[in-house]
Amino acid sequence: MAGSQESSGERRGAGTYQMLWDCKFCGTQKLLGVTHRHCPNCGAAQDPEQRYFPAEEDMVAVEDHPYVGADKICPACQQPNSAASTYCTECGADLASGVVAPTQGVREIGTGRAETDTRRDVVKDKFDAEMVRAGVTKPPGRTFLGLSRNVWLAIIAAVLLIICCGGAVYALTYRADAEATVSAVSWERTITIESFQAVPDSAWEDDVPGDAYDISCQRKQRDTRQVPDGSHEECADVDQGDGSFRRECRTVQDYRDEPVYDDWCRFTANRWVYVRDLKASGAGDDPPAWPSQTLALSTGALTTGPASLGSEREGARREQYAVVIRLKNGKEQTCRFDSEADWTQYRAGLAVSLKLDIVGNADCATLKPAG
Ligand SMILES: [Zn+2]
Ligand SMILES: [Zn+2]
Incomplete structure (x- = not known):
């Protein structure tokens, strides 16, 4: 794997080097991307998809390399040709409609980031494309009513959020009227x-x-x-x-x-x-x-x-004042006040009115003498 290259000796400096490629017909490995346009063993044309970055010890510099652009693939025979060529060196076809050769992208060295093999899985890419064509798998990004799956999930999540928020606001603000009697008053300073x-x-x-x-x-x-x-x-x-x-x-x-x-x-x-x-x-x-x-x-x-x-x-x-009230259902609850003025109007036996929240607890801010 590419990750082992760093430990194996000196790292090469900046410059231009040959990509390598393996001949898939005769199995010859580490052929040079610039020098070997054909396999020297069996004569097969170089396949740009099979190119890969070499390990440090396999790097071969290209002296005075005139870079004219990525290769063009011959539309007739698939032979990669220099971007400067007009006609295929292999079969003579016009390269005007030839596509640009695929590249292996960028390999980072010495950044501490994982250096994985950059070679694309060509076989898997082709298999996946074939499965889509045959209808075995559906292409990504299928839609329903013109919206993709992710958009639908976002809409459902938004609706659920609105329902939850609405429920929470209702529960927190719900108040019911109630009547009660003061059963005791007390103070502490x-x-x-x-x-x-x-x-x-x-x-x-x-x-x-x-x-x-x-x-x-x-x-x-x-x-x-x-x-x-x-x-x-x-x-x-x-x-x-x-x-x-x-x-x-x-x-x-x-x-x-x-x-x-x-x-x-x-x-x-x-x-x-x-x-x-x-x-x-x-x-x-x-x-x-x-x-x-x-x-x-x-x-x-x-x-x-x-x-x-x-x-x-x-x-x-510090001062604190308490009023204990008994609701109609017999349940007792205590309201506390920080100021004597809010408390002094209550006496044991006084009828009071107040509001209760959704679980039946007194909202002491609404407590007042009845009538
Ligand atoms: Zn070969
Ligand atoms: Zn050709």
Whole structure:
């Protein structure tokens, strides 16, 4: 296979070389595409479809090759002729209606891409064409109502998508009216307490905060950069269609990864950190209230002045209000509110109206006293 060529010795440089061909009549192999227009063994004409790119060690350079274009195939005897010829060298027929010889395309060398045998499977191509002609297989791209199979699949997929999206939108927006009774109301208020503490941390040196202390740093890889590291050559062999191929090469820059080092530092900094919550809660007619300072004072000194390690302060405040409702079917559901104003109008026993979604859950945004 062509893939083994790279390891076998020196690679040939840019230039023009002979394609090879095998005589299918007498079995002679590695005949030269430019030199051997006929098999030297049996006299058979060269078949351009049987040409192939040689392995590195079989490459034969063509000196001062005048390229005049891909061969023309004689319409009378199939002999490939130079594109410069007007009449067939074999039978004398006019080459004006001759077709251009097929080529083996391009072979990539040294690019790391798989180098497969570029020879086309001529036998299979002809068999496939014969099967189509005989009606055994249908040619690709058959249609129904003037549209190809892929277009029909796309249309079906689009219709299914529209049905699914429509169903999802309906399910998400469906709401049914319902009546219910408030069975309980409750509230909870929370104050977070923070403490001023020595907090260990670590960061790259340029990110260490100004008030950090007990700093110790060490070198550590922070990043990777690409540095130029030599080069290699990539080539492409182009079948010229006249029994020769052209090798074109270019130099490609290689790179390698190089580590980038920086100082990684461990340090300590004094910071306000969360330590605990103070909570107050109530139900029924209890009026909402914040946790009292006396409760806070009993668990530690609350300070507002210049901080010293161990001192505490009040952090964020949160409040949440709940209304439990009982639906006509006996099912209970809880609606929660962040603001006291949305909640204060509800009392146990109050009749309310609301909307339910498609699975029967309360849409709390629609909850309001009935009537
Ligand atoms: Zn032969
Ligand atoms: Zn001819």
